[in-house]
Amino acid sequence: MCKSKSDDEIKKTLKWVRAGRHFKYNDKNNKEQPAVLFDIVQPGDIAQGSLGDCWLLAALASLAEFPESIRRCFITATKSARGKYVVQLYDARKKTWVKITVDDFYPLTAKDDEPVFCVPKLGELWVLIMEKAFAKFCNGYSNLDGGSSAWAMEALTGDNVFMIMKDDENAGSWKRINIAYEDDKKKWNKNPRKDYWFTNNKERFDDNYVWNLLVKYDKSDALVSASRSNKGEEKRSDGIVAGHAYSLLIAHEVSVGWPMKKKVRLLQLRNPWGTFEWKGDWSKNSELWAKNPKVLKEIKKHDNAEGEEGVFWMCWDDFSKTFNKLQICDRSFCEDTLKLNEKDGAMGLCGACVKGCAHHWLCCGLCGLYFGHQGSSETAKVKGSACPCFGKSKKEAGKKWEAK
Numbered sequence: 001m002c003k004s005k006s007d008d009e010i011k012k013t014l015k016w017v018r019a020g021r022h023f024k025y026n027d028k029n030n031k032e033q034p035a036v037l038f039d040i041v042q043p044g045d046i047a048q049g050s051l052g053d054c055w056l057l058a059a060l061a062s063l064a065e066f067p068e069s070i071r072r073c074f075i076t077a078t079k080s081a082r083g084k085y086v087v088q089l090y091d092a093r094k095k096t097w098v099k100i101t102v103d104d105f106y107p108l109t110a111k112d113d114e115p116v117f118c119v120p121k122l123g124e125l126w127v128l129i130m131e132k133a134f135a136k137f138c139n140g141y142s143n144l145d146g147g148s149s150a151w152a153m154e155a156l157t158g159d160n161v162f163m164i165m166k167d168d169e170n171a172g173s174w175k176r177i178n179i180a181y182e183d184d185k186k187k188w189n190k191n192p193r194k195d196y197w198f199t200n201n202k203e204r205f206d207d208n209y210v211w212n213l214l215v216k217y218d219k220s221d222a223l224v225s226a227s228r229s230n231k232g233e234e235k236r237s238d239g240i241v242a243g244h245a246y247s248l249l250i251a252h253e254v255s256v257g258w259p260m261k262k263k264v265r266l267l268q269l270r271n272p273w274g275t276f277e278w279k280g281d282w283s284k285n286s287e288l289w290a291k292n293p294k295v296l297k298e299i300k301k302h303d304n305a306e307g308e309e310g311v312f313w314m315c316w317d318d319f320s321k322t323f324n325k326l327q328i329c330d331r332s333f334c335e336d337t338l339k340l341n342e343k344d345g346a347m348g349l350c351g352a353c354v355k356g357c358a359h360h361w362l363c364c365g366l367c368g369l370y371f372g373h374q375g376s377s378e379t380a381k382v383k384g385s386a387c388p389c390f391g392k393s394k395k396e397a398g399k400k401w402e403a404k
Contacts (some may be wrong), residue, residue, distance in 0.1 A: 014116060016106035019106035020083050025123025034192070035123045037079040043247065044308050045124050045275040045318060049117040052233070053144040055152075055225075056134055057118060057272035058245035059152035060127065062223040062329075065249060069333060070126060073156060075099065079125065087133040090158035090390055093181050093188060093195055097158065100133045114137070117141065121274070139190040149225035149245045150179060153329035157223070160377045163198060166324035174210050174326075175403070176203040176379060177309060201404045203379060207397025211265055211316050212382040214251040223329040224248040226269060228322060239279035240322055247304065248326075254298045264295055265316035268303065277312040284312060332374050 023035040043061040048054055071077065075086040083104035088097045104126055107116045113123040118131045135141040135153070150161040163177040179368050184190060189195055205213070217224060230243030250268040266282060282288055289296045305311040315321075384397030 013110055014107040015110045015113075016105045016107055018080075018083055019104040019120075019125055019128055020079060022106065022108075023123060023125065027384050035079075035125050035128070036119060037074070037076075037085075037125050037129070038067075038071060039122065039124050041070050041124070041126065042122075043249070043270055043305065043311075044274075045122050045274060046127050047118065047119040048272045049115055049119055049120050051117045051131075051141060051144055052146055053118075053131065053134075054233075054272045055149045055245045056131065056144060056152045056248045058129075058225045058270075058285040058289045059149045059156060059223065059329075060130060061247040061272055062149075062153070062225060062249075063156055066221060066331075066333070069157065069331070070130075073130065074126065075174075080104070085129050087130060087132075089133065089137055089155045091192055092154055092158075092179075093183075093192060094145070098137075100127060100136055103134045104129065106132075138193050143193065146325065147193060147226075148198075148404045150327035150329065151193065153223045153225070153327065154179070157329055157331055159329055159331050161327070161329045162377075162379075164213070164326040164328065166203070167204060170204065170403075172207060174205045174207075176201050176205075184371050204401050204403050206399040207316075207320055208396060209214055209382055209400050210320075210326075211251070212396075212398055213380055214248070214267070215253065216380045217328060217330065218248075218251040221333065222331050224251075225327040226319070227325045227327075229324055235276065238322070239277050239283070240254060241271070241273075241276060244271070245327075246323075249311070250302055252299065254295045256292060256294050264292070266295075266299065266313050267316060267319050268305070268311065268313050270305070270308075271310040271312075274310040278314050278318075280318055282315050282318075285353055309336055310341070330376055330380070341354065348377060 020035060024032045025035060027033050041064050043064045045064060046057050046061050048057050060070075073087055073089070075088055076084070085102055085104065087100050087102065089100060090096075091098050104125065108114060109116060118127050120127050131144070134152070134155070135144055136145060150163055153159075154161040161179055163179075164174050165177055167173045167175040177198045180197055180199045187195075214224065224247075225245050226248050227245045228240065228242045233244050234242045236242055247270040248267060249270055250266075252266055254264045254266065256262050256264060267279055269278075271277060277283065280286070299313070300306065379400075382397050382400070384392050385395035
């Protein structure tokens with residue numbers, strides 16, 4: 001559980017080091033090497049420290065599923081010998097991108113030299129540089145304690161974000177919540193997080209509709225975070241932390257039996273702590289995997305984080321009972337970004353240039369550039385057919401309506 005600290009309390013217990021020199025990693029020959037800015041960007045790069053910014057790290061972990069989108073936030077594209085980095089974040093109040101310059105000085109505990117904030121698990125500095133850029137954007141590390149993943153997703157991408165929450169007034173239904181901003185410049189705060197709020201609109205959905213929404217947003221590479229509302233972070237006996245944000249990585253439906261007698265709806269989530277996981281059905285030690293080999297075989301085709309700590313599966317019914325808030329970013333993108341291989345030195349950079357040019361001109365680079373997905377402020381449509389032979393039946397697709 002993370003407790004908020006004032007800036008003065010933080011300064012008394014810390015010492016600052018150059019992250020680029022302090023953090024190391026072991027190469028293929030198990031030799032210690034200095035950290036790099038990027039290698040293979042992935043959610044496993046992220047581990048939360050003592051700061052209560054799981055909302056931010058959950059958003060970063062979701063975006064790390066698409067490495068080119070993380071790199072796009074960095075104007076400084078490689079490790080800086082001077083320890084100076086320029087990051088761009090979107091200020092929705094101003095409707096523009098802002099450049100934020102930070103150094104790589106990083107706090108350790110004065111007593112035992114342990115990292116205080118997020119930890120670069122695989123020797124990549126981008127995570128702590130991004131966290132520091134957000135701290136500067138929000139006017140101090142202490143202002144990162146507690147927050148909304150939706151707002152972080154918007155700052156990282158500049159795209160449309162919204163929330164879907166359980167509707168307490170209508171059992172079994174969900175409602176859409178939109179983000180809004182203070183439009184009077186004279187009232188703006190130094191911390192932009194104080195200038196937004198969420199507004200309730202009239203869209204309502206049943207469980208089936210929300211499930212199919214998640215599947216659709218997953219296929220369109222949207223960013224999704226899930227949480228259970230609580231006054232603070234609280235570990236539950238089922239392995240879920242209330243008041244804590246999780247990255248939703250996959251939403252996938254598997255048909256089992258013949259002819260397709262049963263459908264298993266499964267979701268993969270990641271805890272930014274890198275530990276403490278769901279203990280119920282379809283968890284890592286669940287007997288259901290052995291009893292349903294077809295499900296296991298199908299899921300392995302989609303699982304890019306198999307065995308990773310903090311990553312787990314759960315079924316939709318358990319998810320719907322456990323979580324009551326979804327934060328979604330309908331991401332616009334074009335997949336045509338140069339992927340650098342810093343750990344391989346000069347040869348890595350040369351290889352990246354050759355491979356990048358070949359991909360752009362000979363493969364689908366130009367197509368992605370001109371026909372990339374465009375995010376929308378409208379909720380994605382889930383269609384049902386009167387005849388189940390033509391896709392989902394109307395019952396399976398679920399129900400959407402307008403609240404009075």
